[in-house]
């Protein structure tokens with residue numbers, strides 16, 4: 442059962458936050474939870490659930506709208522009229538940011554960096570066209586950083602959102618998401634999970650969930666499956682982000698408790714060779730959940746995460762008898778395939794045409 446949201450649970454738990462932290466509703470509903478009966482039988486799990494954040498918004502779902510509710514509200518509050526964000530060329534975050542900028546009358550920009558080319562990456566680039574994102578591309582990290590700096594220096598009404606929207610402010614979206622889950626547990630919509638599996642990329646989702654789990658006093662252990670280089674999405678960096686995000690809350694409400702991090706475990710065993718490069722186990726996991734539950738995952742984030750969950754169960758890394766396992770689906774499920782099929786890559790900046798002008802197998806380091 443999904444209910445309309447009036448304001449974040451975060452503001453209900455801590456009313457002093459509301460006057461200090463700008464917020465705009467972009468995710469209209471609480472996202473439903475659902476038991477995956479077919480797959481739990483197949484995998485031999487007593488109780489397997491999904492949190493359907495694929496349904497956060499009919500404009501563009503996934504985990505981004507929750508972060509953008511705070512970030513774009515801040516952009517508006519600071520009287521910015523443009524937003525620059527950054528990501529790989531197949532970034533879901535850059536698309537989501539552009540989609541909601543359009544809704545709020547903000548002009549979107551995205552500085553994109555090379556990542557291995559897949560069909561998913563190509564489709565996302567075409568979707569950037571649909572959402573009229575102003576794209577800046579660089580093949581090297583150095584060039585990318587220079588272009589970002591140059592763009593920011595050019596304009597003082599441009600609001601900057603870093604990778605994945607995972608700033609201390611953006612992370613608040615997932616503190617709220619954990620409180621939303623607590624509310625669903627209280628309402629009897631699902632049992633309290635023993636384990637949550639979630640993709641850990643730019644870390645805001647995991648960091649926010651960890652804070653929220655502690656504030657809600659849930660027993661749940663969070664397994665963050667690392668999908669970006671483990672040196673980047675490390676335990677230290679994830680904790681650092683959570684500490685900063687908690688400090689932001691404590692600025693407005695001194696009663697916010699300190700974090701213990703007893704519920705956080707990260708695992709890089711399912712990362713594979715590179716960010717964005719699909720793994721065979723990830724692709725198998727995508728096929729399995731499609732076959733048994735008709736759920737679509739992506740190869741960069743959620744496929745690798747679901748592969749981790751399956752492996753934990755199969756190799757008995759976690760005790761699953763009488764346990765409740767929740768998979769947090771962070772991938773958008775609004776279907777843009779028809780729109781994408783009508784987009785012409787030639788309308789993209791010339792620097793990006795190569796993505797479409799060679800077969801996938803010929804593109805160095807690319808994968809299907």
Ligand SMILES: Cc1ncc(COP(=O)(O)O)c(C=O)c1O
Pocket residue numbers: 503504533534604605607640641642643644645646647739742743771772773
């Ligand atoms: C589909 C999907 N899942 C998970 C993530 C990772 O979330 P985070 O960057 O907050 O760690 C992303 C980030 O872009 C994503 O697009």
